Amino acid sequence: MLTDEISRRILRHMQAEPDLPMAELAQRAGLAAGTCARRLEKMREAGIYQGVQAIINWAALGYSVEVSLRVTLDKTQSRAFDEFIEEARKIPEVSEIHTFLGRVDVRLAVLARDMAHYQEIYKTRILTLPHIADIEALMQVAAIKMSEDLPL
Structure with missing residues (x-):
């Protein structure tokens, strides 16, 4: 589940726009917000997704x-x-x-x-x-x- 197409879709959207609200991320990934949040949390626990980072000029x-x-x-x-x-x-x-x-x-x-x-x-x-x-x-x-x- 952590590396299936749905998880990769979530990660693609996170890479493109890391500050997307959960509801918008879920909609773009084709999931309910709760399901998307659970997948993201499982990827965080597995060390795949490590969070959002500020880029400073x-x-x-x-x-x-x-x-x-x-x-x-x-x-x-x-x-x-x-x-x-x-x-x-x-x-x-x-x-x-x-x-x-x-x-x-x-x-x-x-x-x-x-x-x-x-x-x-x-x-x-x-x-x-x-x-x-x-x-x-x-x-x-x-x-x-x-x-x-x-x-x-």
Whole structure:
């Protein structure tokens, strides 16, 4: 039931318009509101549907610089990943942390108001993170596609 066509239809509508009222969502999915709500709750319990998220335009709030940092860790320490990630989570301007297999171990997305603010974050917070062996900064010029939607 959780991955049948009716559930996928609900999810398609949720992806397209996450703020649809339940009655409207149910109507578009061809269900009664109570049935739709129960299906959505079952998908939430199964971890398929994780809720609605606010998308904030950080540039409109004065954060005009986004830098992607590719970090290679000194893996001679057994807890290098855990300690690095634990400390990186504490930096409020780090909006994303991703781990990888390969030459690059971790990618951090850092938001800053301007270059001076970024330089302060980099010098006082990023470079003090433990176990950094190498770091490469990539300045974002434009976000072309940002979507977590998948075909359902």
